[in-house]
Amino acid sequence: MVRNQEGAGESELILRGRKANARFRGRDIVLERGDGRWRIPLTAVERVHVSGDQLRTAEIMLTPAGEPATVYRLECRSSAAVAAFAAAVEAALPERMDNSPRQNGADLVELLQNEESQPDPxxxxxxxxxxxxxxxxxxxxxxxxxxxxxxxxxxxxxxxxxxxxxxxxxxxxxxxxxxxxxxxxxxxxxxxxxxxxxxxxxxxxxxxxxxxxxxxxxxxxxxxxxxxxxxxxxxxxxxxxxxxxxxxxxxxxxxxxxxxxxxxxxxxxxxxxxxxxxxxxxxxxxxxxxxx
Structure with a gap:
């Protein structure tokens, strides 16, 4: 069972990667990439895993539904920032049983805005x-x-x-x-x-x-x-x-x-x-x- 802490994630936490940024807003994650801004609700997130050389990569794994899970990877220069981001999201994930059925998390991801209409300053x-x-x-x-x-x-x-x-x-x-x-x-x-x-x-x-x-x-x-x-x-x-x-x-x-x-x-x-x-x-x- 995934544990949930009350009040976790109330303040925004930003992880700036080399090719994408992720903003954790408490109830969702806003992923900013070259192809647009995407909103990922926490109900679509299975877990956030820290990996890579010197633990500088955050892997946002979406919930699978009988098929390989979608994973977003963000490479950051600060391992401390990656660890803080992963811990904050993990603490705020909804409570669910390990063997409970999952909805495909990719279907819950929402396109917020095209990146070309508002470039990253x-x-x-x-x-x-x-x-x-x-x-x-x-x-x-x-x-x-x-x-x-x-x-x-x-x-x-x-x-x-x-x-x-x-x-x-x-x-x-x-x-x-x-x-x-x-x-x-x-x-x-x-x-x-x-x-x-x-x-x-x-x-x-x-x-x-x-x-x-x-x-x-x-x-x-x-x-x-x-x-x-x-x-x-x-x-x-x-x-x-x-x-x-x-x-x-x-x-x-x-x-x-x-x-x-x-x-x-x-x-x-x-x-x-x-x-x-x-x-x-x-x-x-x-x-x-x-x-x-």
């Missing part, structure tokens, strides 16, 4: 990031060809090659700081400060465990925030943050004076020097090759 971001890396690589190789054609010495070519590292990090750090400063300026002008309460914890492939906080805006809409913030009166379940009522994505937490000081010092003594060294070594070398 995470996958779209990955594609844009890869295209950006490709464009930067093309520009870098073109600059290297200009230096060779101009007959620059080995020292300047080496400086150009090495300078891409501080230039890249400098651009990233300066962009992050400038964007954060602009958001803070906007929030000071028209932001609304609220207290957000911890809602759920999500496992992500690169960031690992990530906490999500929920709050209600002035219009009664439920919104979420997923970055670090200053706890309210040392209560880790709640953070204080400001949001822009005119832009749903612009939110920022209240940070301590220590963190704000470190941010300013990092911008002055890390981001700006890296950017300056990178500009001198990379664009500076190209300008010298073209003008002199």
């Amino acid at each position: 995470e996958r779209s971001g990955i594609i844009r990031a890869r295209l950006a890396v490709l464009y930067v690589l093309i520009v870098y190789l073109a600059g290297l060809a200009v230096l060779f054609a101009a007959g620059m010495g080995a020292g300047r070519i080496a400086g150009y090659a090495v300078g891409t590292v501080p230039l890249g990090w400098g651009i990233v750090f300066v962009w992050i700081n400038c964007k954060g400063a602009y958001n803070l300026w906007v929030l000071r002008q028209r932001g609304i400060t609220v207290v957000a309460t911890f809602h759920r914890r999500e496992y992500q492939r690169k960031a690992g465990s990530k906490n999500f906080y929920r709050f209600a805006d002035t219009e009664g809409n439920s919104r979420e925030y997923s970055e670090l913030g200053r706890p309210v009166r040392e209560e880790n379940e709640r953070i204080e943050l400001s949001y822009d009522p005119q832009c749903t994505e612009r939110m920022a937490p209240r940070l301590s004076k220590t963190i704000r000081t470190f941010k300013v010092l990092g911008f002055i003594f890390l981001a700006l020097p890296l950017l300056g060294v990178g500009l001198f070594l990379v664009p500076g070398a190209l300008i010298y090759a073209l003008l002199f």
Whole structure:
């Protein structure tokens, strides 16, 4: 007999695989693949098995009905995420006898939405990031060809090659700081400060465990925030943050004076020097090759 625990699976748990994602919502599983979004009710699930190298594969086996069972496999980089997902689903499965007749679980699976009508924002971001890396690589190789054609010495070519590292990090750090400063300026002008309460914890492939906080805006809409913030009166379940009522994505937490000081010092003594060294070594070398 499969055991069932009361109240299991009330909060959503997400398992992000390499080619598909699965969202456990307590009473069902939403499977997101390249061919669409599929809803799998728990009544259609026989069990969830953890397998594969280093236990990083979750196998969602549907109930069989006199024929081989349908199995959905999700390969994830985090074995902890796979184990947590499998345990949560197993705990919420309906109670049934081992020898009781089963309905074919594949007949209960429902197509929710075609993937083409609403693409996965995470996958779209990955594609844009890869295209950006490709464009930067093309520009870098073109600059290297200009230096060779101009007959620059080995020292300047080496400086150009090495300078891409501080230039890249400098651009990233300066962009992050400038964007954060602009958001803070906007929030000071028209932001609304609220207290957000911890809602759920999500496992992500690169960031690992990530906490999500929920709050209600002035219009009664439920919104979420997923970055670090200053706890309210040392209560880790709640953070204080400001949001822009005119832009749903612009939110920022209240940070301590220590963190704000470190941010300013990092911008002055890390981001700006890296950017300056990178500009001198990379664009500076190209300008010298073209003008002199």
